[in-house]
Amino acid sequence: xxxxxxxxxxxxxxxxxxxxxxxxxxxxxxxxxxxxxxxxxxxxxxxx
Numbered sequence: 001x002x003x004x005x006x007x008x009x010x011x012x013x014x015x016x017x018x019x020x021x022x023x024x025x026x027x028x029x030x031x032x033x034x035x036x037x038x039x040x041x042x043x044x045x046x047x048x
Contacts, residue, residue: 002030004027004028004031025037025040
């Protein structure tokens, strides 16, 4: 099982951020088996 190397309190801090590092988002996507980059692209299209 893949894991993101951080403790629970750090995970909550990541969720509260207004933005996220691209490499971190890619890693989270891999671990959770969900393409968050695709979600971001869809949101960006709607905003245009």
